[in-house]
Amino acid sequence: MKIRLLLLLFPLFIQAQNDSIKIEKPNLSLIGLNKLNIVYKGIPNPFSVNVKETKPFKIKGEGVIQNTDGSYAIQPKFGKEAKVWVEIQTSDSTKVIEEHLFRVKELPYAALLVNQKGCINGDCIIEMPSKELAKAEITVKLIDFLLDYKITVTGFRLHLSNANGDFLDSFEVKGNKIPEDIYQAIIANDNATFIVIHKFTFASDLSLSIVKTPMVKIKRILEKK
Template sequence: MKKLLLLLFTSLSFYAQSDSLSIQKPKLSVVGNDGMKVLYRGISNPISIAVNNALSYKISGDGVSQDLDGKYAIRPKSGNETKVLLEIQTTDSTTVVEEHVFRVKPLPLVSLLVNKKGCINGDCTIEIQKKELLNAEITVKLVDFLFDYNITVKGFRLYLTNSNGDTLASFDIQGNKIPQDIYNEIITNEKTSLIIIHKIAFDSDLNLSISKTPIIKIKTI
């Protein structure tokens, strides 16, 4: 009898523990940015949303917006993470609320390049042969940026300085290359010590602005 009672109590205990277990169901929705849970502060980050077994859904969260084409984006304002909530009306007429958490990063450092040579967010001096300056291409790069982007340089300022730092000549150039006439000015001005490029104008599909345009200084060799 004692053995039977012990067996009975053991069985009841086992089933009681099984009833208390919680099974986490897989989410109905996926919210992502190129498969990564990362957003950049200060720009509109496009996101994609996929929901299974849903009649409809609503999305909400800090900085969430929808354009005229129905595409969603998130523009985080502060903090190291942000949350997106999806309220889903399922096909069996139940309401499910799911939370998606994104890590928020600051915008990366900006690098200004001349023929793919340059520096990161600040003043630097690079050495370039004079002949390389003809049609030299000026580009802007976001360092270690995780997503695809396009930044097209539309214009820049170039000026020549002597060894004392005095300005010898200044040119506002349209486009992203040093043209023939400016190149001629550079190679004929014997007092030129440094060529300085700054005040970049550009177009970007990221809808961003650079508060402080980096400066690049060129020493010809």
């Protein structure tokens, strides 16, 4: 995931004699983080910095991280706003400090999907023909998440229940698809009205943890024989 923070230093005209000038509102920089200038709490939000004519600069701010490869990220922990300060050394040895303000958002809810069908909060039931469960793909979607991301389901639990909600059987699955042998076990059980998929594991390019594990409940539609 690449999020670019672009800083362009324009010609600076200063009449004051001080060698350090603090600019409360950035008017010498153009920032390209995202359209709403949003960062997410609890994860590193990567950004890159480029100053025109390679002027020397320093980046400061609470939660700002400089990685060993020289790249930057900001990982806010508290509050509704995050600030990044860019300290730029101009050609006439004037130091300019620019302040950039970002809105901090909580990580969004995650939805567990089966063949791209599911519920935001996991409280609803989706209906699905039995044949659609064959090699059905399990995915995760972050609701209203503004940044690019990759999340791959690496395993999940599937259990069966009857129309009254009584437990019938349970399966541990590796990977992100319902395998053929489990699909055959589902269609062979005429009492299996509901299929619940939950307790999934995943791999992601975000340093991400999902506090409330989502689930998806499927009502099986029996095809006419």
